[in-house]
Amino acid sequence: MSAPRTGRDWPLWEVFVRTRGGLSHRHVGSVHAPDSEIALRHARDTYTRRMEGVSLWVVRSSEITASDPGQADAMFAPAEDKVYRHPTFYDIPDVVKHM
Amino acid sequence: MPSLPTIQPADEDAAARASHRGAFDARVAEAPDVGLHEYALRLGDDALVLGQRLTEWCGHAPSVEVDLSLANLSLDLIGQATLFLTLAGDVEGKGRDADRLAFHRDVLAFRNCLMVEQPNRDFARTIARHFLFSTAQHALMAALTRSTEPRLAEIAAKAVKELRYHVDLSADWVIRLGDGTEESRARMIDGLDWHWRFVDELFQMDAIETDLAARRIAVDRASFRPGFDAKLAEVLGAAGLPLPTYPRAVVGGRKGHHSEHLGHLLAIMQYLPRTYPDATW
Numbered sequence: 001m002s003a004p005r006t007g008r009d010w011p012l013w014e015v016f017v018r019t020r021g022g023l024s025h026r027h028v029g030s031v032h033a034p035d036s037e038i039a040l041r042h043a044r045d046t047y048t049r050r051m052e053g054v055s056l057w058v059v060r061s062s063e064i065t066a067s068d069p070g071q072a073d074a075m076f077a078p079a080e081d082k083v084y085r086h087p088t089f090y091d092i093p094d095v096v097k098h099m
Numbered sequence: 100m101p102s103l104p105t106i107q108p109a110d111e112d113a114a115a116r117a118s119h120r121g122a123f124d125a126r127v128a129e130a131p132d133v134g135l136h137e138y139a140l141r142l143g144d145d146a147l148v149l150g151q152r153l154t155e156w157c158g159h160a161p162s163v164e165v166d167l168s169l170a171n172l173s174l175d176l177i178g179q180a181t182l183f184l185t186l187a188g189d190v191e192g193k194g195r196d197a198d199r200l201a202f203h204r205d206v207l208a209f210r211n212c213l214m215v216e217q218p219n220r221d222f223a224r225t226i227a228r229h230f231l232f233s234t235a236q237h238a239l240m241a242a243l244t245r246s247t248e249p250r251l252a253e254i255a256a257k258a259v260k261e262l263r264y265h266v267d268l269s270a271d272w273v274i275r276l277g278d279g280t281e282e283s284r285a286r287m288i289d290g291l292d293w294h295w296r297f298v299d300e301l302f303q304m305d306a307i308e309t310d311l312a313a314r315r316i317a318v319d320r321a322s323f324r325p326g327f328d329a330k331l332a333e334v335l336g337a338a339g340l341p342l343p344t345y346p347r348a349v350v351g352g353r354k355g356h357h358s359e360h361l362g363h364l365l366a367i368m369q370y371l372p373r374t375y376p377d378a379t380w
Binding site for chain 1: 162163164165167168171268271272275
């Protein structure tokens with residue numbers, strides 16, 4: 001339950017909110033909290049006060065492995081000239097939502 | 100021969116002056132239900148005074164997240180207070196609305212229990228009070244959802260969901276502070292000990308509430324004590340905290356016998372509407 005701590009501050013947690021059923025959780029921000037349960041409570045009180053969500057996730061920020069901005073060219077540039085990967089050459093049926 | 104006497108101009112004048120304005124199906128003015136008025140005041144004042152107390156943490160909480168968290172509890176309570184005081188004013192029938200009752204009564208007319216008016220002191224004592232109060236209040240509201248007074252049942256149905264969260268949140272903190280550092284544990288023990296003397300009043304019955312309970316409008320508060328004790332044992336056990344044992348209970352809030360702290364709280368809360376009586380917000 002409790003996370004290892006380095007300084008006097010509570011660790012940081014990233015917050016993800018599902019706004020309604022069928023949609024995926026989206027990152028909305030972060031909170032400080034001593035453990036995951038309190039992090040959920042803080043996320044609830046900070047990010048869903050105006051009925052923004054039906055489900056919450058919190059993840060320790062230190063558990064996230066991020067890509068290196070210095071390597072952005074190698075990571076993302078090769079996709080630039082592959083326009084055929086967009087599904088724009090098809091008609092999407094109306095019944096398919098949230099694509 | 101007509102079956103009813105002819106209506107005279109004097110009768111029409113009398114009808115127009117009556118509160119129901121002469122509508123033939125208007126209810127005859129009943130004597131206000133004094134007991135229900137008093138009960139709604141007690142419930143409203145408990146929520147209002149605790150809600151106001153919690154606002155004192157705004158900008159002063161241990162972290163910005165806790166600041167929002169406490170403000171959120173406060174807003175739930177002030178929302179409940181608005182509904183209960185509106186009901187109290189309606190039942191009384193003298194035209195006093197929730198604002199009138201909240202801002203234009205003096206300390207002796209307040210009917211809240213003594214626990215809610217106590218100063219916040221530190222975060223642990225605030226959490227101790229919130230855990231004790233909301234555990235008792237949640238049981239009360241859950242039972243009041245079955246009240247034969249529909250307006251009371253509707254308010255309780257809204258409040259019970261909010262108070263469920265208050266119990267869970269404050270229990271989480273009791274466990275973390277009790278099972279935390281030496282200092283947080285000492286403060287948590289002090290907070291619970293300090294508020295223990297005001298617990299009995301949460302379960303106190305008097306003639307007014309006994310009468311309302313017999314009419315199934317209210318419920319017997321004393322019946323919630325075993326559940327309260329069990330919840331307390333469960334949470335304090337998880338926190339590794341001893342059960343509080345303050346020897347003497349203090350009561351009197353329901354009769355308007357308050358501690359010195361309530362007057363100071365009201366002075367701050369009531370200052371604006373009393374200084375600027377026509378202000379709107």
